[in-house]
Amino acid sequence: MVELIQAQAERNPQATAVRLGNTSLTYRELERRSNQIAHHLIGLGAGQDIPVGVCLRRGADLLPVLLGIWKSGAGYVPLDPDHPVERLRHMIGTSGCRLVISRTGHLPALEPTPGCRFLLLDRERADVDGAPATPPATRIEPSHLAYVIYTSGSTGAPKGVLVQHGGLRNYLLWTVQAYAARGHGGAPFFASLAFDLGIPSLYTPLLTGQPVHLLPDPLPAADLGDALAAGAPYSFVKLTPGQLNLLSFDLDPEQAHGLAGIVIAAGDAFPTALARRWRDLAGPGGTPVATEYGPTEITIGNSGQPITDDPGTELVPLGLPIPNTTMYVLTDQLEPTPVGVAGEIHIGGLGVARGYLGDPALTADRFRPDPFGAPGARLYRSGDLGRWLPDGTLEFLGRVDHQVKIRGYRVELGEIRAVLRDDPQVRDAVVLATGTPSRPRGLAAFVIAATGQPMDVDRLRAGLAARLPDHMIPADFVAVDEIPLTANGKVDTRTLLTLL
Template structure:
């Protein structure tokens, strides 16, 4: 751009894209929508120490902003606090009896104040469940039950600790894993499903689905995960479609019979066993860029970017890397239409063969 960018607001998932972008905030970077890990911020902040960074927290029900925390020096590990309540905002950390918890003791986070919404439109039952009478405010006021776990630190800042329920956030979107699991088990070949968010690489959160086939006798062939994935793509918005599906003989359980999430394996994003090697220097470069962005060892020219774990944010990063390395301008939709190296290479050839549109010339005014 002709003028410098003063402020950018992003989610933590966008930080890797910001590292590769020529567009950088000169004054302030605001981060929100997801918990912010120090590891995800440290690299960028090291190269931009003079930019003020604010960690921002607030659900939509509180008109987005509820608390903020100005980061003066970035730690290398651990979670970054979500700060203190913003102007006209009250925040409570309460136990199950709606009593304030002591400093350092986790509780559920409640928000009250002038900016709080009145409730959910035409949903009185849900409004009554989430917007309850404020036990510490003026008569008639309400407080919003966020479902987030938090605690007060000794310095008066808030630390976000996760959720009280199974709701997760990926790239700023709220996701109920149970809704995704219901769609996956709607396929005739699937008996059970579990969905969770994994962060096997710092700052790269991905929604992963674990499937137990209905026919456990046929363990060698197993269900066609591509069919299950297409079903999910047809019935769910893009941000709720798992990045990968893992087939298991059974879901691991704790001694109490609950799902043992820590025992679920990381997805093995491997290329096709019959993959074809690159045939041209450009295909070789594209294969290397696919593998770099996806964080896997190798990619063949026929392997699908999204089947290997790609999503919209990684697609944006791949397009940026292609622009930097190959000097080729691509629209994001080109990758969605041609998600393989061979398809993308053919798209580049076809685009280059099209005649370029001539530059517009100033319109001549008719002579008076």
């Protein structure tokens, strides 16, 4: 991808590549800075398949750093400065990072990490600026590591997904036609770097000579509508259904009408009622809405399409596979299910990730040989349930396991439960998602106290907050004497949810 962005810099060097408030970077400046960072990183030992951590807020350094890492031959590991200290250190340690790019203010949350060197941009600016401004002589192959992104893990610790350049390139080239071609205004980036939903907002504009608009960091949810409206019109805006729901109340019809060439809702179940509400708000000829679907393990998105008609289902169907990818609904024996019969969604093609970092057993379980593809091809078991409808669309029916989406983030309920069980005042706990697929979800923790004493909810929250990001903290804590079970020995979730 870097060579395509470099071509834009050669074609339109003075065009705006990155905009942040009243400051901006031209394509020429982006190219120069990213080359200098790449040379400096190579001097520090960066190279092919070497993970380099990035702990930065949205700012003028962000895109030069990310592109510079790729130009050095390395892949990046996004580290959200707002995540708990323990989580950040776990990611640095398990990813094998020997180099993390950050700033002085974030250093207390990252140290101590033995064997890891920190490149602090506010301290070492002169060294970086003294590096050559020409592109380094590195070659990026489709099989090379692009990034390691961590998702929630069922064992109590997040797991890293190894994403390769070939899958990323295939996806981004699709977004160029599906999204960026709908205008000239670029896209706003306001997601966490550790959330792959925002990746097309970072790179797709640069592939087409358009600007990336970095919105303020932090950006409270209540301010999102005003921040987006101030920079409109965009070519596209990609967000979660929950964020689209906020915009449908925060924007007036004129703002919604002219917001972008298209708005894409992804990262969670997308209620048809919400799509209908947005279309009514934007009005005829206004900003259209689209859906996109895809787990992290298949490189951001695997299917999507604009929503032009009411599909007649509670949730918007998942759309059509993008080029060079496949989607199947299969039984446990990897046999295709008939139309209308539920099964697990399996995904194949160029986007399938390399696997899970340091976990060959889990990789073998979730990434299986593709019985329908070429020799060596693999299918990813998504854990999502779906069924084909008579009109050829794929309907989403929920999760096979206990993994859910909260505010667009994928959450393994077992990870929260494992952290709760580490608290000395907890004997056992169960964490459940509340709500329905078509309504905003929350989390509730049902806790058996270890001592029989009333549980200290504030202490439980504080303990979780020290190890988990905010979206994984339950909104409700309910004290129970026992965890009810069904006749077959499984947790009786229906009974627990009646206690709320």
